Amino acid sequence: MVTHVPIDSISVKCERSLGCDKFQRPTARSPQPQSSDLKSLFAVAGFSSPMASSTTAGSIHDLTVKDAKGNDVDLSIYKGKVLLIVNVASQCGLTNSNYTELTQLYEKYKDKDFEILAFPCNQFAGQEPGNNEEIVQFACTRFKAEYPIFDKVDVNGEKAAPIYKFLKSSKGGFFGEGIKWNFTKFLVDKDGNVVDRYAPTTSPLSIEKDIKKLLGLS
Numbered sequence: 001m002v003t004h005v006p007i008d009s010i011s012v013k014c015e016r017s018l019g020c021d022k023f024q025r026p027t028a029r030s031p032q033p034q035s036s037d038l039k040s041l042f043a044v045a046g047f048s049s050p051m052a053s054s055t056t057a058g059s060i061h062d063l064t065v066k067d068a069k070g071n072d073v074d075l076s077i078y079k080g081k082v083l084l085i086v087n088v089a090s091q092c093g094l095t096n097s098n099y100t101e102l103t104q105l106y107e108k109y110k111d112k113d114f115e116i117l118a119f120p121c122n123q124f125a126g127q128e129p130g131n132n133e134e135i136v137q138f139a140c141t142r143f144k145a146e147y148p149i150f151d152k153v154d155v156n157g158e159k160a161a162p163i164y165k166f167l168k169s170s171k172g173g174f175f176g177e178g179i180k181w182n183f184t185k186f187l188v189d190k191d192g193n194v195v196d197r198y199a200p201t202t203s204p205l206s207i208e209k210d211i212k213k214l215l216g217l218s
Contacts, residue, residue, distance in 0.1 A: 059192030060085075063163050065119075066151035068132040073150070075163075080190050081113045082214045084204070085167065087121040087155050089128040089182040090138045094200055098183045099143040101204035105211070106147050112215055113190065116147035119163070121155050124182050128152065155179040170194035189214050 057063050060083065061076040086102065089095060106116050120135045122128040128135065132152060139145035153161035156178050160168075167186045168177040171194045185198040187210055195214065198207055212218040 057162070057166050060163070060166065060188050060194070061192035063166060065153075065161070065163055068136050068149055068151060070151065073148075075192075078115060078117075079192065081115045082190055082211060083115050083117055083186075083188040084207075084211065085117045085119070085163075085186040085188060087153075087164075087179060087182060087184055088118045088135075088139070088149070089121065089124065090130060090135060091127040092124070092182040094181075094183045095127075098204060099139065099145065102147070103143050103145060105204050105208065106145075109211065109215065110146070112217065114211060114215060118145070118147060118149045119155070119161070120149065120152040121179075121182065122152060123154055123156060123179075127182060155184075167194055167197075171197035187211065187214070 061079050063075045065073050065075060067073050084102075084105070086098070088099070102116055102118075106114070118139070120128045120132070130138070132149075135152065136149050139149055153164065155161065155164040155168075164179065168179065171186060181200040183200040185202065185204070185207070186194055187196040187198070187207065189195050196207075196210060209218060
């Protein structure tokens, strides 16, 4: 039976984090992807084999995911909100800029029916090796993240999370449906429809105008 978890209860609040004082930040940092990484990157993205069948969900609101503590979260709780969904990583060359700008966006629009949903993923060069508690503490202590950070998932391959099968089938990328790297972004409207997809190197602040349009603020 799916538990309807209030949004406030799954938000990552720094003052209520999972033991920030015990968190040890990852010491190794991997570089931003270079052209020499393309072959392995494409392989991870699943271009060599067919992608698993996408979910039959009509919208994001029909799906259920798990939060960082393993609780089921029915995404219908986000009806009426504009969502930015991002696969995050703690040791990527894109980590600092993306987390910083995501926090800025969230602070600016969190009271205007906007929410960020972060899904950790370790499929790209092993750049998210920590457990859920470590990942949450990293985002909380270093970047003051207050938006929900969910259970670590696969975004490509046979074990890809249903939400990512849905996102990819709704909006393919330039080289196909597969997620190419950390910090790929999907913009979802208030009705749960995927309206746009952005590359990992697209900065969060550069899509602010698209967010404002969906919020009716432009």
